[in-house]
Amino acid sequence: MYGPEAHALGLVQRVVPSVDLLERTKEWVASIARNAPLALRYARLAVRRHAPGVLSDTAVEELIATCFSSDDYQEGVQAFLEKRQPRFRGR
Numbered sequence: 752m753y754g755p756e757a758h759a760l761g762l763v764q765r766v767v768p769s770v771d772l773l774e775r776t777k778e779w780v781a782s783i784a785r786n787a788p789l790a791l792r793y794a795r796l797a798v799r800r801h802a803p804g805v806l807s808d809t810a811v812e813e814l815i816a817t818c819f820s821s822d823d824y825q826e827g828v829q830a831f832l833e834k835r836q837p838r839f840r841g842r
Contacts, residue, residue: 787823788841 767775783791793814818824822842830837 787818787821787827787837787839789821789823789839790818792841793818 765775797811797814823837823839826839827837
């Protein structure tokens with residue numbers, strides 16, 4: 752999908768020249784990898800299984816609740832309040 756519809760859905764984040772694509776992709780992946788491992792794992796699970804009947808709304812809500820009750824979530828909040836980088840442990 753191209754045009755205003757794609758942007759409204761959040762499908763297009765940035766457009767870069769093709770010569771910069773690999774480097775910008777590596778930067779983007781590195782920024783994602785700095786996030787909490789548990790949240791990343793569940794986000795990937797939700798995306799892979801996001802098809803009608805595969806992952807119910809209840810299952811998604813359970814994944815979100817698990818992330819919000821995790822040690823990593825608490826560490827992220829604490830790190831933000833203390834203005835430091837979080838030290839995620841995947842728990």
